[in-house]
Amino acid sequence: MIKLNFSRELRLLTPAQFKYVFQDPQCASSAQITILARINQENHPRLGLAVAKKHLKRAHDRNRIKRLCRERFRLLQHRLPNYDFVIVVKQGISQLDNQQLFNLLDKLWQRHIRLAQKS
Secondary structure: OOOOOOHHHHEOOHHHHHHHHHOOOOOEEOEEEEEEEEEOOOOOEEEEEOOOOOOOOHHHHHOOOOHHHHHHHHHHOOOOOOEEEEEEEOOOOHHOHHHHHHHHHHHHHHHHHHHHHOO
């Protein structure tokens, strides 16, 4: 049975973990969002989020984006490669509604799956 939880072990928690991904990442990006990835030594993918106040001023807007990103990761985690992922938000993310953001994230996750299969 596939577990679809988002436990602590599926998260990037320390600055060192984020720094590792930022050093030499594989990128999949669009105008509003970028997903950086780097292979990890774990048996599962992990997720980190970088949602800056610069692009989303209000906390409830930042929380909405983070909640939707975590939800999409949670549902797709069993298909993702064993990488550390960091989602970086860009200007214009606030104009997307929930369904548009889900579609955009799906497209970027599929790109990472294809990149992992090539390497």
